[in-house]
Amino acid sequence: MMTPFSLGPTAAERLNRARADLRMGLPVVLSGQLAVAIETLSPERLAALATLGPLTLAITSWRAETLKARVYDNDLARIVVPKDADLAWLRAIADPADDLRMPMKGPLASRREGDATLARAAIALAKTSQLLPAALLAPLPDPAPEGLTTLDATEVLREISAAAVLAPVSAARVPMRAAEKGRLHIFRPDDGGEEHYAVEIGSPDRSEPVLARLHSACFTGDVLGSLKCDCGPQLDAALTQMGHEGAGILLYLNQEGRGIGLANKMRAYDLQDQGFDTVEANHRLGFEDDERDFRIGAALLKKLGFSKVRLLTNNPAKVRMLEANGIEVVERVPLKVGLSRHNAAYLATKAAKSGHIL
Numbered sequence: 001m002m003t004p005f006s007l008g009p010t011a012a013e014r015l016n017r018a019r020a021d022l023r024m025g026l027p028v029v030l031s032g033q034l035a036v037a038i039e040t041l042s043p044e045r046l047a048a049l050a051t052l053g054p055l056t057l058a059i060t061s062w063r064a065e066t067l068k069a070r071v072y073d074n075d076l077a078r079i080v081v082p083k084d085a086d087l088a089w090l091r092a093i094a095d096p097a098d099d100l101r102m103p104m105k106g107p108l109a110s111r112r113e114g115d116a117t118l119a120r121a122a123i124a125l126a127k128t129s130q131l132l133p134a135a136l137l138a139p140l141p142d143p144a145p146e147g148l149t150t151l152d153a154t155e156v157l158r159e160i161s162a163a164a165v166l167a168p169v170s171a172a173r174v175p176m177r178a179a180e181k182g183r184l185h186i187f188r189p190d191d192g193g194e195e196h197y198a199v200e201i202g203s204p205d206r207s208e209p210v211l212a213r214l215h216s217a218c219f220t221g222d223v224l225g226s227l228k229c230d231c232g233p234q235l236d237a238a239l240t241q242m243g244h245e246g247a248g249i250l251l252y253l254n255q256e257g258r259g260i261g262l263a264n265k266m267r268a269y270d271l272q273d274q275g276f277d278t279v280e281a282n283h284r285l286g287f288e289d290d291e292r293d294f295r296i297g298a299a300l301l302k303k304l305g306f307s308k309v310r311l312l313t314n315n316p317a318k319v320r321m322l323e324a325n326g327i328e329v330v331e332r333v334p335l336k337v338g339l340s341r342h343n344a345a346y347l348a349t350k351a352a353k354s355g356h357i358l
């Protein structure tokens with residue numbers, strides 16, 4: 001007899017489908033309520049949702065703190081949406097762009113009754129869709145609208161905290177300026193998320209510590225040569241050093257903007273032009289200062305056959321995370337390049353607030 005096999009989507013697959021829905025502005029059914037991301041919500045959908053009953057706006061405690069809203073649920077606040085609230089009102093709560101020009105007219109009322117799991121899952125969904133971390137919750141009508149993705153909040157939180165399994169997809173020789181003997185490997189997660197890359201220089205001996213770099217994607221620094229950060233020079237310097245030593249492994253992790261995505265990073269840059277530092281800007285947007293999942297780096301190194309590294313970094317958190325995930329860091333190799341007058345304050349903030357070693 002054949003083993004029964006379900007063709008329907010798994011929890012991880014439904015989760016990723018839900019992300020596509022939220023990015024389009026479509027609601028998802030989350031533990032018996034409707035959830036939609038504020039960033040992509042249209043006025044028409046808001047009007048339709050408003051007919052269903054009381055609405056709740058879920059935001060993170062970081063955002064709530066800026067807005068002076070009460071936080072009863074530790075990491076988040078559930079804001080009561082007034083009956084006459086329009087999309088501009090919701091957007092002003094979600095997006096700090098105009099905080100200084102048009103301070104929010106409060107006071108905001110927060111819900112404290114009931115369970116916050118659903119709100120937490122909705123925020124986690126918005127965040128991992130690289131949208132602003134703010135979601136609108138509405139009662140589910142009876143009959144429920146057809147064709148919406150249905151999820152369970154607890155399952156969503158479990159899936160998001162689980163490490164994705166990455167599989168090698170393809171690899172080929174890529175000679176580079178820094179090293180002629182280079183090979184690019186592409187890895188794809190089983191949950192439909194971002195692909196990540198590994199650049200292998202030379203033929204590193206798997207039984208010895210390898211010179212390694214975990215580089216997080218930075219479109220502005222890596223591609224445009226932005227002077228606001230040190231990413232471009234760090235990428236070049238890491239590859240150059242690997243070229244000189246004749247061996248190394250550089251992981252290029254697609255976690256743009258410390259995991260918040262390029263659109264949110266530009267929001268953070270705009271806030272930095274208003275006077276906030278890199279950490280404050282993330283918080284005002286409702287994010288943690290670093291939203292990256294460093295487990296991916298450890299998993300890729302293991303997949304490639306490495307267990308010991310000499311890690312090129314100024315960030316002790318990267319060392320700790322690799323060690324915690326089964327990679328021995330035999331040496332931290334500093335990578336101090338690319339200081340400019342545009343990024344001096346940024347690097348000083350990383351040293352003062354994120355423990356970077358200058």
Ligand SMILES: Nc1nc2c(ncn2[C@@H]2O[C@H](COP(=O)(O)OP(=O)(O)OP(=O)(O)O)[C@@H](O)[C@H]2O)c(=O)[nH]1
Binds near residue numbers: 234257278313356
């Ligand atoms: N949110 C946010 N991300 C930024 C900002 N400036 C740079 N980034 C991102 O920060 C990340 C920098 O990553 P890395 O250089 O790998 O890591 P690091 O934590 O600085 O540590 P090391 O470079 O290894 O010392 C990239 O994803 C950049 O896109 C900023 O102002 N805000």
Ligand SMILES: [Zn+2]
Binds near residue numbers: 218220221229230232
């Ligand atoms: Zn950068």
